[in-house]
Structures are given as C-alpha cells and as structure tokens.
Amino acid sequence: MSTATSPTLLPDPTFYPSPRLAAQAPPEKLAYVVTIRPEGSGRPDALAVVDVDPASREYGRIVGRLEMPNVGDELHHFGWNACSSALCPYAPHPHVERRFLIVPGLRSSRIYVVDTKPDPRRPHIVKVFEPDEVARKTGYTRPHTVHCGPEGIYLTALGNREGKGPGGVFLLDHDTFEIKGAWERDRGPQYLAYDAWWHLTQDVMLTSEWGTPDLVESGLIPQALMEKRYGHQIHVWDLRRRKHVKALSVGDDDQMVLELRPAHDPNKSYGFVGVVISLKDLSSSVWLWHRTDGDWAIEKVLEIPAEPADPELLPPALKPFSAVPPLVTDIDLSIDDRFLYVSCWGTGEMRQYDVRDPFHPKLTGSVHLGGIVRHTAHPKSGPLNGGPQMVEVSRDGKRVYFTNSLYIPWDVQFYPEGIKGWMVKLDVKPEGGISVNPDFFLEFTDERPHQVRLQGGDASSDSYCFP
Numbered sequence: 001m002s003t004a005t006s007p008t009l010l011p012d013p014t015f016y017p018s019p020r021l022a023a024q025a026p027p028e029k030l031a032y033v034v035t036i037r038p039e040g041s042g043r044p045d046a047l048a049v050v051d052v053d054p055a056s057r058e059y060g061r062i063v064g065r066l067e068m069p070n071v072g073d074e075l076h077h078f079g080w081n082a083c084s085s086a087l088c089p090y091a092p093h094p095h096v097e098r099r100f101l102i103v104p105g106l107r108s109s110r111i112y113v114v115d116t117k118p119d120p121r122r123p124h125i126v127k128v129f130e131p132d133e134v135a136r137k138t139g140y141t142r143p144h145t146v147h148c149g150p151e152g153i154y155l156t157a158l159g160n161r162e163g164k165g166p167g168g169v170f171l172l173d174h175d176t177f178e179i180k181g182a183w184e185r186d187r188g189p190q191y192l193a194y195d196a197w198w199h200l201t202q203d204v205m206l207t208s209e210w211g212t213p214d215l216v217e218s219g220l221i222p223q224a225l226m227e228k229r230y231g232h233q234i235h236v237w238d239l240r241r242r243k244h245v246k247a248l249s250v251g252d253d254d255q256m257v258l259e260l261r262p263a264h265d266p267n268k269s270y271g272f273v274g275v276v277i278s279l280k281d282l283s284s285s286v287w288l289w290h291r292t293d294g295d296w297a298i299e300k301v302l303e304i305p306a307e308p309a310d311p312e313l314l315p316p317a318l319k320p321f322s323a324v325p326p327l328v329t330d331i332d333l334s335i336d337d338r339f340l341y342v343s344c345w346g347t348g349e350m351r352q353y354d355v356r357d358p359f360h361p362k363l364t365g366s367v368h369l370g371g372i373v374r375h376t377a378h379p380k381s382g383p384l385n386g387g388p389q390m391v392e393v394s395r396d397g398k399r400v401y402f403t404n405s406l407y408i409p410w411d412v413q414f415y416p417e418g419i420k421g422w423m424v425k426l427d428v429k430p431e432g433g434i435s436v437n438p439d440f441f442l443e444f445t446d447e448r449p450h451q452v453r454l455q456g457g458d459a460s461s462d463s464y465c466f467p
Helices: 130-138 221-226 407-416
Strands: 031-036 045-051 062-067 100-104 110-115 126-131 140-148 151-162 169-171 180-181 196-201 204-207 233-238 243-249 256-263 270-278 283-293 295-304 328-333 338-344 349-354 363-369 391-393 399-403 421-426 434-443 449-455
Touching: 031 399, 100 151, 130 140, 130 180, 140 169, 140 196, 196 256, 204 256, 221 434, 243 295, 256 328, 270 328, 283 328, 283 338, 283 421, 328 391, 338 391, 363 434, 391 449, 399 449, 421 449
Parallel strands: none
Antiparallel strands: 031 045, 031 449, 045 062, 100 110, 110 126, 140 151, 151 169, 169 180, 196 204, 204 233, 233 243, 256 270, 270 283, 283 295, 328 338, 338 349, 349 363, 391 399, 399 421, 421 434
8 A cells, every 4th residue: 555645635624723723613523542551561552532522322432443563652742744834835745645644663763654644533554664764764763743844754762773862853754644753953052852742934943952762761760860860952944944053941950841832823932841749848830931032941930840740659660759849740821812721640640721811821721640659530520530631722722631651661660550541631611721521531441642643634644934
C-alpha cells in the first residue's frame, strides 16, 4: 500500500486560516487515545477510538481499536500529519489532508503512520519506521512530540543513539512521510529536549527541556534532580534558518520545563510553559515567554504550592518531605487564548485560569479527580488514582478531556499501587468555571491512556497564520 498522501483539489475542511474560525468548527465526534501497557504485560500498546458524541448510543465507549504489532513501544505524544498551518502563505502543502496520525514510541524509538480513513473507527497502520532507520537518518532516538508545520512533520527526540544528548528535532516529509533528517543547522548551546512549538508568522520556534533518556527511562533519579541535571530552559530559534537564537532560563532550582503553549493568535508574541517542580519547596509553576522591544524574556506568572500530607499516605519517594507536590505535567491553552488549563498530576487537580492578561492569570475553576493522597472519585467511579495528566481542549473551548497516566517508570514511583487508567470530560462555562461531566467516565481495565487527539483537530494540534 502506498504511504504517500493524495492531493485534494480544495483545502481540507478541518483546516482554518484563523483561530477565530477554528473556534466555530463543529463539535468532535471521536477521540483518538494512545494506551500503554505496563512493563511485563507481554501485550502491545494500542490506539483506541472513543465515541465522544453525546447523541450516540455508544457515547463514552471505545468503538475502535488498533493494537501495535510490537511490544514495549510506550506510545506517547502523537499528532496529525497536517493541520491548519498548511494554509499559511509560504507553506508548500495547502492540499494535503488531515488523515494520518504519526504515532511515536518513546521507549522503542519506533514510529507508526496510521491512516484514519476510509473508516475513522478502524484506523490501520500504513508505514512503520524501525528504530535503526530513525537513528541512522536523524542521529536521534526516543521520539517524543509530533507537530505538523511549514517544512514537514516535526518530531522532537529526547536523545542520541547512545541514550544521552543532545536531543533535538527531526522532520518527516509531508507527502511521502520519509525521514528528511535532523532539523537543526546551528544548535548553539541547546542539549536537552522535550517539546517544540512556534510563532509561525514571526519565524520563531521554541523548544523546551526534560532530560536525556538515561535520566528519565528508569524513573526520576533523586540524585540527578538534586544536582539540577534536568531541564530548566526554553530555547528560541530562527525557524526558517534553523538557528539557535537565545536560551531563556527559569533558574536552576526549577526543574523539568515541559509543555509549550504559544498564543494561537499569530499577532501575539507570547506563550506559556509548565515547570514540574521546584527544589526549594516542591511547588510547580507556569512561566510566560514574551517579546518586548524586540528581545525575548521569560517570567513566572503562576505558582502552585505543594500540599502538606501524612507521610504514611505517601509513596517512598515523597515520605521524607511530608508533602504532595502538584507535579504540573501538562498545560493547554484554549484556541481563543482565554483559558489556560493546568494539570496537577500529584495533587489530582485540574485548574482553569483566565489568561486574557497573560502576565496576571486569574484562577477561574478547579476540579479534583484522583491524586496521590485524595483519590477523589468521579460520579460514576469509586476512589481513583493517577491524576489529571494529558489534557486536550475542544476547538470551541466548551469541552476538556484528560487522562491519568504519565510515563510507566514515573507512574510506578508516584503511584506504586499501580495506575488504573481512566479518561474523563469537563464542561466549560462561557464566563469561566469547569465541572466534571457526570455521564462521561471511561475506565481502562489493563492499560493506561495517555495522549488524546480529537477528530478534526483540537487546541494543541493546529497553528494559524491569520488573526
């Protein structure tokens, strides 16, 4: 079967030139969710198709499933082959179709190309990149995040062939999906990698930092954390020249600078990034990068404190501290740039902030589900473990979905009883405020859900070139 995309006469109807028009898109009816198997299960990871249409008889159920042909991939942050960036004036691919999901295995370094047509409930694999080919053509391993962009399909990678650094970015061709090679031409001081996003109309890319594979694949290493060896910077790049411009540090005490969420409005020059933990007090934080007088800067705009807790209720790694850290592991920004969602995986809280003034966010909503100590239940469940982790917002901003598993080696450290997987939905009030949808609760019996992608696009899939 050919893996090349077929050009269309008109742009894909799920592409929108502006975030304003994207927010008027019809509601999603399906969600694609990667699920992972705990080590030792002997079974492969999968891509689940979930019915999210309230009018459907199968609402809230898995209605399709694709099991991978290999065991031990640890599927992670997958994404669409094409999105609204295809409508940018200088983009050379206005007639590709949002059809394929690019699904990387963080542990295996294998990459799957999955076709969602002709039946979106029955996705099927059309191409597989084996780890040796990825390493040989890019110099990288452990692919982490996928974004569709101007030069191709961008994938970040945590490390090199030996499982150390540097990590970076590489490209797949839009049409053939062939590996084009490493993206960077002038890396500068950048060494650690995690996420990548951009301000397309300003020719600016941003990348963030977690750790090299040898620092993350066996779980969080306390000594490395205390030695401040995890990421504490974001990097500013010249997108067209592929050249490093500037490193912006959050300070050595703030470790693991993860998800990047730039403003969707292409006229804005700012964005948010979440920081997992502070060595000073176990707090988490959200920082704002912005451009002022032609130069880039970063500053803390949110801090979420750790919560005191009985050591008897804590996993071994946290007992000496008598506290639960929030562990902000994901954030997401609504397409209208109004609400920022912050996942606190440790305390089991999802927070909503009004960020119309990005320098002064205001807390407008909060719900609890799961948590290391709380184990807060859903209306349709008993006590839950895990906590809000990967979060996705619908294009119209009215619905928020999230799952509860982070990464197998880290799940074990913070939830040693073993995470029982679930996916939930929040309803969003127009003026601000969130509530748990009482009718949507999807429980996974022997696998853990991670990243969510919504049919037709979502708040973290697309970037735009028109205001």
